Amino acid sequence: MLRPAIARRATDEPRNFGPGTELYRTRLGKTIVARSEEYLPTIAADSIDLVVTSPPFALLRQKSYGNLEQGPYVDWLVSFGPLVKRILKETGSFVLDLGGAYQRGKPVRSLYNFRVLLRLCDEHGFHLAEEFFWHNPAKLPSPIEWVNKRKIRAKDSVNTVWWLSKAENPKADIRNVLAPYSDRMKKLIEDPEKFYRPKDRPSGHEISARFGKDNGGAIPANLLQYPNTESNSIHIRLCKQFGFEPHPARFPSALPSFFINLLTDPGDAVMDIFCGSNTTGQAAEALGRRWIGVECERDYAIASAFRFMAEWPLDRVKAFVDAARSGKNSLEILEQQKSLF
Numbered sequence: 001m002l003r004p005a006i007a008r009r010a011t012d013e014p015r016n017f018g019p020g021t022e023l024y025r026t027r028l029g030k031t032i033v034a035r036s037e038e039y040l041p042t043i044a045a046d047s048i049d050l051v052v053t054s055p056p057f058a059l060l061r062q063k064s065y066g067n068l069e070q071g072p073y074v075d076w077l078v079s080f081g082p083l084v085k086r087i088l089k090e091t092g093s094f095v096l097d098l099g100g101a102y103q104r105g106k107p108v109r110s111l112y113n114f115r116v117l118l119r120l121c122d123e124h125g126f127h128l129a130e131e132f133f134w135h136n137p138a139k140l141p142s143p144i145e146w147v148n149k150r151k152i153r154a155k156d157s158v159n160t161v162w163w164l165s166k167a168e169n170p171k172a173d174i175r176n177v178l179a180p181y182s183d184r185m186k187k188l189i190e191d192p193e194k195f196y197r198p199k200d201r202p203s204g205h206e207i208s209a210r211f212g213k214d215n216g217g218a219i220p221a222n223l224l225q226y227p228n229t230e231s232n233s234i235h236i237r238l239c240k241q242f243g244f245e246p247h248p249a250r251f252p253s254a255l256p257s258f259f260i261n262l263l264t265d266p267g268d269a270v271m272d273i274f275c276g277s278n279t280t281g282q283a284a285e286a287l288g289r290r291w292i293g294v295e296c297e298r299d300y301a302i303a304s305a306f307r308f309m310a311e312w313p314l315d316r317v318k319a320f321v322d323a324a325r326s327g328k329n330s331l332e333i334l335e336q337q338k339s340l341f
Contacts, residue, residue: 023298023324024305029281029291033301036273036294040083048087049171049268052256052280054097054249070101070112077116080273081124087271091171093263094126094164097134097251100156107146107153113160120164127168130222132161134255138227161224163259176261178217189214226254235277238306241314242321247277247300256280260287278304298324 021033032039055077084094098113120126139157146153181189230236230250239246256279260270266288272280275293277300284291285308295301302324309317 023301024308024320026281026285026308028285028289029293031275031278031281031293031295031301031304033296033298034294035296037080037083039294040080040087040273043087045086046089047269048271049089049092049264050095050260050270051084051088051093051273052095052097052259052270053272053274054251054276055274056249057099057101070103070110074112074115074119078119078123081120081126084273085124085126085166088166090167091169092166093129093170093172093259094120094162094166095259095263096120096162096164097159097255098162099159102143102146107150113162117160117162117164120162126164126166127170129163129165129170129172132163132222132224134159134161134251135223135225136228137225138229161255163263170263171265172263174219174262175216177220177258178215179220181214181218185218220258224255224258226252228252233307234310235303235306238309238317239303242318244299244303246303250277251279253279253283253286257283257287260284260289264289275304276300278307282307 023031023033025031088094096116098116101110101112102108103110117128121128135158137157139155141147141155143153143156147155228251230252236246238244256272260280260283264270268289270280270284270289270291272278272291272293275281275295278293278295281291281293281304293301293304295304302321305320305324306317309320
């Protein structure tokens with residue numbers, strides 16, 4: 001839930017966050033209306049544990065939230081490399097979710113997402129800690145020309161997610177993101193001798209029968225399967241109520257939650273430099289992490305506040321929206337928040 005500024009403690013947000021057009025704040029974080037390339041230099045060096053973001057993709061069809069052609073897009077996105085690296089702690093990580101694309105007019109895939117990865121590592125010294133792939137089983141068949149019309153390609157339903165690190169050994173703990181055991185594995189743990197006989201594999205490696213211990217879950221794979229089906233959330237409902245167009249490129253909260261759990265501890269600082277509808281901030285708040293979101297489109301930033309208003313009556317939501325839409329500066333809007341409590 002959004003909190004009045006007066007209730008905030010000094011420990012509730014990362015220290016030394018620079019000034020900006022602050023639109024709203026919660027107990028643990030805040031949203032800034034600004035261009036990230038202008039705001040990032042104001043943040044203290046070595047102060048952020050995790051930057052996790054899904055930037056506007058290099059798509060062929062122009063989107064309302066803005067996107068560039070694939071060549072200039074790579075240059076633009078790579079230019080954030082030194083800005084992000086400077087603010088990360090030595091043990092920090094940069095997680096970048098990028099959707100795939102085709103070359104214009106050809107059934108041939110673009111390599112832009114791989115070029116971004118290589119240049120961030122080669123030119124700016126990031127390390128590829130691990131590559132992940134996000135599969136969205138709910139994604140509609142696309143691109144239409146090659147999948148629906150000509151039927152010569154499978155639908156594109158997987159994003160590449162690059163986990164980059166500032167140093168070779170970033171902070172991470174896979175025990176925080178263990179997957180539930182399958183029913184078969186549960187039976188194996190219960191009585192390993194009944195279901196398994198240790199033997200050598202063709203490679204000569206011996207597989208020991210250490211299946212009697214319950215470790216709380218299975219080690220997850222780097223293929224993450226989360227459907228993106230948000231349709232009746234508080235964010236969507238309030239967008240409709242107050243005439244906002246929902247951000248067209250929202251990702252499911254499970255995606256940033258996975259990396260927040262894997263790469264940070266409670267109280268750490270998380271940042272999304274293209275926060276859109278602020279799924280990352282909502283996930284960080286729920287997991288007890290301090291956070292900051294930066295969004296250059298004011299309407300998207302205003303609507304992102306709806307994610308924290310589940311317990312607000314409509315008259316209070318309206319008061320916030322009216323103040324934010326009026327063009328008041330951040331202090332006036334925060335003062336409006338205080339008057340709502």
